[in-house]
Amino acid sequence: MAARHFLTLNDMTTSELESLVDHATALRKEWRQGKLRDSLKNRILAMIFEKSSTRTRVSFEAGMAQLGGSAMFLSPRDTQLGRGEPIEDSAIVISSMVDAVMIRTFAHETVERFAAASRVPVINALTDEFHPCQLLADMQTYREHRGSIRGATVAWIGDGNNMCHSYINAATQFDFHLNVACPEGYEPSDDLIKVHADRVTLFREPAEAARNADLLVTDVWASMGQEDEQKARRDAFSGYQINPELLAVADRDALFMHCLPAHRGEEISADMLEHPASVVWEEAENRLHAQKALLEFLILNRLD
Ligand code: CP
Numbered sequence: 001m002a003a004r005h006f007l008t009l010n011d012m013t014t015s016e017l018e019s020l021v022d023h024a025t026a027l028r029k030e031w032r033q034g035k036l037r038d039s040l041k042n043r044i045l046a047m048i049f050e051k052s053s054t055r056t057r058v059s060f061e062a063g064m065a066q067l068g069g070s071a072m073f074l075s076p077r078d079t080q081l082g083r084g085e086p087i088e089d090s091a092i093v094i095s096s097m098v099d100a101v102m103i104r105t106f107a108h109e110t111v112e113r114f115a116a117a118s119r120v121p122v123i124n125a126l127t128d129e130f131h132p133c134q135l136l137a138d139m140q141t142y143r144e145h146r147g148s149i150r151g152a153t154v155a156w157i158g159d160g161n162n163m164c165h166s167y168i169n170a171a172t173q174f175d176f177h178l179n180v181a182c183p184e185g186y187e188p189s190d191d192l193i194k195v196h197a198d199r200v201t202l203f204r205e206p207a208e209a210a211r212n213a214d215l216l217v218t219d220v221w222a223s224m225g226q227e228d229e230q231k232a233r234r235d236a237f238s239g240y241q242i243n244p245e246l247l248a249v250a251d252r253d254a255l256f257m258h259c260l261p262a263h264r265g266e267e268i269s270a271d272m273l274e275h276p277a278s279v280v281w282e283e284a285e286n287r288l289h290a291q292k293a294l295l296e297f298l299i300l301n302r303l304d
């Protein structure tokens with residue numbers, strides 16, 4: 001049987017995603033009660049990082065260890081990938097020795113090519129285009145606080161980047177409406193909007209997008225790989241900050257999320273992470289639980 005991959009949220013059905021999120025919550029509970037689980041004993045995850053990471057690396061590595069397996073960190077600096085060995089050759093070799101591969105890289109095409117040549121599941125741990133693992137944690141966090149997100153309104157304020165793209169996919173998969181507020185020239189992919197046209201509304205004014213929303217989300221204005229654009233982006237995005245004033249136009253029970261790392265004083269005001277509406281620290285912790293559920297699903301085909 002061909003391996004199942006997780007390159008975008010579209011690689012799973014809605015019902016699989018919902019079961020996975022529920023399973024993640026169960027795993028969190030189990031872990032907090034100190035119950036041990038060795039479902040991935042002797043299994044190995046290879047982790048290829050071509051960009052920096054704190055949460056993704058720690059959560060995948062800790063998650064594998066907590067399930068009885070292990071994880072191997074591979075950087076292009078010390079593998080032949082960094083010296084030009086073809087992606088397909090690397091995929092054939094690495095996937096002949098491990099049980100799953102996680103990749104964080106630039107072009108989305110890189111994970112697609114790796115997956116096409118891999119014998120084992122490949123997980124997209126962030127590309128320039130998508131960040132689906134973060135959405136698993138975000139959907140888990142929303143559900144733990146507010147129940148099903150079906151029919152809710154989510155406001156994305158800021159850059160039409162990889163996180164925004166995964167929110168667009170999530171809007172269809174989890175059945176919510178996404179309002180996106182971004183400055184001209186920083187819209188999410190046109191092609192993606194066309195596919196999800198009934199789920200996404202574009203705004204220029206953050207307050208219009210945030211009005212009565214159930215969840216406000218943002219991300220950095222300059223993503224990894226866009227360091228040279230930092231100054232221009234700071235100018236373009238001024239006015240697109242999530243702060244208590246913007247939150248005041250949302251639903252009174254609205255939650256606030258950010259995938260982190262955050263820049264206080266830029267996309268969020270200094271007080272937002274500790275605001276009563278903020279669930280960012282749980283959102284970050286849920287990366288661990290959601291990915292443990294994902295690893296069990298992809299490696300063992302189990303969701304309980
Ligand atoms: N949110 C997220 O993916 O964080 P890291 O870049 O630290 O992995």
Ligand code: NVA
Pocket residue numbers: 126161162163219220222223224259260261
């Ligand atoms: N959009 C950000 C997300 C970081 C987790 C980036 O790609 O750098």
